Amino acid sequence: MQPSSRVTIRDVAAAAGVSVATVSKVINQRYGVSADTFARVQAVINELGYEASLVAQSLRNHRTNVIGILVADLEPFSTELLKGAGDAIRGTGFELVVYSAGGRTSDHVGWERRYLSRLSGTLVDGAVLVTPTVVDVQYGAPVVAVDPHTGPSDLPTIDSDNLRGARLATEHLLDLGHRRIALLGGRPDLQSAQLREQGYREALTAAGVPVDERLVQVGAYDPEVSVKPARELLSSPDRPTAVFAANDLSAIATIEVARELGLRVPQDLSIVGFDNIPESVLSTPPLTTVEQPIRTMGQHAIEILVQLIRGESPPRTHITLATRLVVRQSTRAL
């Protein structure tokens, strides 16, 4: 930062022999500049490689044309969502910035709040919160939540039909003759995890299978967290014959644990995941899972957010996308 500090609008103005206001007009294509001056200023801009400071512009304008996405961590789910968001942003005139909390779950809530507050109204025109832990966001800028926290919230929200998805997964295992079906649950603070558990319970109950609470464990959507409960589940004397894992990452972790314990999937153990992340096709065996249209969720989130920012009222502010079962090779009849 010592040498040749940024080129500012003043440098350009001085070099072109005009006032800063004129340079500003040129940059923003405003009327009131002669073709002559315009060309001269433009030339200087190119020569000096000047670019307006995003920060200064933001401060002045209160409009940045930047949308922020806050994710807890960069894993397959959020990355996939990011791709969808990237797709949707193209052509809108907005740009995308990602803030990652980097998986430090400790000061999660604080991080989200803080960032939202520091950014909104200045650096970003609006934000998408992915698996947020906050529900009561009340800032100037519009916010859309994806796969939100439990509890009442009037944030615009995108999620998928978790309840039905979980039922489909459990019913699939029941149809295959399984009765001892374990649940490796998700992050308990998220609505999606609760609904997936609820769907699991409902499907079992509907089939007249009592829920064995020892078979209900928490994997927190995290492969590392999942290893321990998976190992306990699978090394128990009356181990389950099937596992419904609340997301693909923990399902894949469970496959690995099974292999390590000498259990073959699907011969000795059936496993169903949730999400249908790209990795699920590539696992060995390829994973039976519940598809969530993750990219589409990211797209919708951006679309709604953009409408909100533009002051339009989106037709719907709570979108629940359909889930469906994708049968691959990690499940088999008992």
Added chain:
Amino acid sequence: MQPSSRVTIRDVAAAAGVSVATVSKVINQRYGVSADTFARVQAVINELGYEASLVAQSLRNHRTNVIGILVADLEPFSTELLKGAGDAIRGTGFELVVYSAGGRTSDHVGWERRYLSRLSGTLVDGAVLVTPTVVDVQYGAPVVAVDPHTGPSDLPTIDSDNLRGARLATEHLLDLGHRRIALLGGRPDLQSAQLREQGYREALTAAGVPVDERLVQVGAYDPEVSVKPARELLSSPDRPTAVFAANDLSAIATIEVARELGLRVPQDLSIVGFDNIPESVLSTPPLTTVEQPIRTMGQHAIEILVQLIRGESPPRTHITLATRLVVRQSTRAL
């Protein structure tokens, strides 16, 4: 943005009955504030949920404690690198922001330049450029490149031993008895791609195997781009018995193309990738590949950048990390 705009420092000052200067001192823990006032202001800050605007602070301070990472797209390589960067940033006092060009390769160069210029000196204290297309960056803020563009550049750089890695991969195939070995090359503008091609050629030549130029194709590190050349390669009458793909993503794409054409991997075709991204373990069959310590690369990039920002001189500004062959099941003796 209509209701209850941001809480500003002025609101806090008014509510606490002090001047903005005093509030600023409280926020920044400066001396010259009585314990009394400090407590009162702090209370108001909490009550109002005030957070200083990052933008305004940046504009004023020229120090943001934010590091930017610019990636061309969010795919496994960059995502993995991001994780390493996230690891390294913890405890440094810096925060991480990711800017993604979103895969639009058209205005790549422009995008990088523009962003770098708009951000540096204001929004970020420094930046990491991942697979950048620019070489001659000359802004105020320090910049570190990962897997850089070809051509001379005095940017601090992190890469891995691409030449040796490619030789290892090719020699592995030669050792297995393969002679018709194709190369599915990377992004020709990147040094890494050129070195991987060079390693491939050198290994063949050293083994006395002439290079068949029809077997040298471009996959651009991109699975979608790779499909066409892979299909051509594999459906040719004198098709290769092995393919060295310049990254795992195109190697996996090649596996899929092979399957589609009825070729079994590794029985009918051996495939080696490069990178060792997490997905490579999960592919069917698991991929033989050259490991690049991607996360470590991200870590080093951040470490060097942080030193640069702090005005220290890093002991080394060009780090090349070792690569090694990881043999899995996508290769077999001819």
Added chain:
DNA sequence: GTGAAAGCGCTAACAT
């Protein structure tokens, strides 16, 4: 110990 005022880079009224 506290506040007034200047200024970071930029834009938008409002002169001229």
Added chain:
DNA sequence: ATGTTAGCGCTTTCAC
């Protein structure tokens, strides 16, 4: 058509 001026939210001398 161009320049002057005020001010976005904040920090930092420098008076008081």
